[in-house]
Amino acid sequence: MTIPEMTLTALNVGRRQPLFSEPLSLSTSGGEIWAVLGENGIGKSTLLLTLAGLLPPLAGSVRLGDRVLHRARRRLVAREVGLLLQQPNLDFPFTVREAVGAGRFAHHSGWGAISAADRQAIDAALSDCDLIRLQDQPVDRLSGGEQHRVALATLFAQSPRVCLFDEPVNHLDLRHRARLMSRMRLLARDENRLIIMAVHDINMAARLADRVLLLYPGGGHDHGEARDMLTASRLQRVYDHPLRSVEWHGERLWVPELNHWS
Numbered sequence: 438m439t440i441p442e443m444t445l446t447a448l449n450v451g452r453r454q455p456l457f458s459e460p461l462s463l464s465t466s467g468g469e470i471w472a473v474l475g476e477n478g479i480g481k482s483t484l485l486l487t488l489a490g491l492l493p494p495l496a497g498s499v500r501l502g503d504r505v506l507h508r509a510r511r512r513l514v515a516r517e518v519g520l521l522l523q524q525p526n527l528d529f530p531f532t533v534r535e536a537v538g539a540g541r542f543a544h545h546s547g548w549g550a551i552s553a554a555d556r557q558a559i560d561a562a563l564s565d566c567d568l569i570r571l572q573d574q575p576v577d578r579l580s581g582g583e584q585h586r587v588a589l590a591t592l593f594a595q596s597p598r599v600c601l602f603d604e605p606v607n608h609l610d611l612r613h614r615a616r617l618m619s620r621m622r623l624l625a626r627d628e629n630r631l632i633i634m635a636v637h638d639i640n641m642a643a644r645l646a647d648r649v650l651l652l653y654p655g656g657g658h659d660h661g662e663a664r665d666m667l668t669a670s671r672l673q674r675v676y677d678h679p680l681r682s683v684e685w686h687g688e689r690l691w692v693p694e695l696n697h698w699s
Contacts, residue, residue: 442466443488443599443631447497450487455495456480458656462497465648467598467629470621472642472663475652476676481635482523484652485601488633489520501599515543519597523604523635525588527576534572536587537562540594562593565620567613582608589617600624602634606641618645639680639691643667651675667691 447460456479465471473481486492488499490506499506506514519540527536540562541555551559563569566586571579576587585608592600605621606614622645624630636642642649642663649666651659653674659666672680672691679694 442502443633444500445488445497446500448487448494448499449496450480450483450492451495452483452492456483456652456656457658459658460497461658461660463650463660465631465633467631468625469647470625470632470645471634471648471650472646473633473635473650473652474637474639474642474672474675475635476654479652479654481652482603485520485603485633485635488599489518489601490514491520512543515595515597517597518599518601519592519595520601521588521592521603521605523607525585527579527584527587530575530577532573533568533576533579533587533590534559534563536576537568537572537590537594540591540596543595558594558596562590565593565616566590567616582610582613585609586613593620597630599631599633602632602636604636605634606636606638621645639667639672643689643691 443465445461445463447462449455449457449460473484475481483492487494487507490499490509490511493507501517506518538551538555538559541551541558544555563572566589568586568590571583576584579587589605600621602621605617609617618641621632621634625632646663648661649663651666651671653659654677659671667689669680669682680691681694682689682691
């Protein structure tokens with residue numbers, strides 16, 4: 438697989454007003470995991486929609502290679518960029534397998550029968566998301582956590598070069614959360630895919646991310662290697678709340694101070 442390079446040049450995003458006080462410019466490469474951290478309403482989801490080419494930027498551009506994403510044909514973009522929404526809409530009477538199979542649509546030239554490669558991708562995605570036993574169940578009868586796994590499997594079946602995740606562990610229990618984190622690491626390390634995830638879980642970012650984009654209140658931002666971005670002073674600026682780190686089996690974990698208001 439060609440290693441993708443997504444380039445953000447003088448980017449500003451938003452639906453009416455720009456979210457950033459200064460334009461954002463950065464470059465990413467395949468094999469990297471990026472975490473986007475910021476408080477609720479700061480613009481993480483809006484940024485991911487722009488990176489997926491679904492929302493045009495207010496200024497600047499997002500390119501994958503030499504292609505400007507928001508101007509490219511949707512089918513071409515969908516072959517290369519996949520987005521897991523924070524609250525995917527799965528209120529339809531398809532079976533789990535049919536829903537996951539929809540992820541292969543971008544790889545078809547029309548409405549022809551699915552290929553052996555499609556079936557292999559669907560089977561692998563169902564297995565990765567622990568959905569084999571549920572594959573014949575209607576999606577609209579599943580629990581919230583099960584539906585979230587269907588949305589994840591649909592993205593995996595799509596097999597995009599760039600995987601965008603908006604709060605990927607929402608609704609997942611501990612076992613499936615750990616399983617997803619392991620899968621995301623393999624996608625980056627073994628398949629050279631680019632992973633960009635918007636998360637609230639600082640410890641998930643600390644465990645997985647190579648690089649971090651911090652979104653500050655007021656429109657500021659900063660980005661760099663995870664070890665440089667995940668510091669007490671920077672995180673306090675992101676969340677307007679003090680945090681402290683603890684060492685656990687060689688890993689640094691972050692916890693919020695609980696006596697901040699006392």
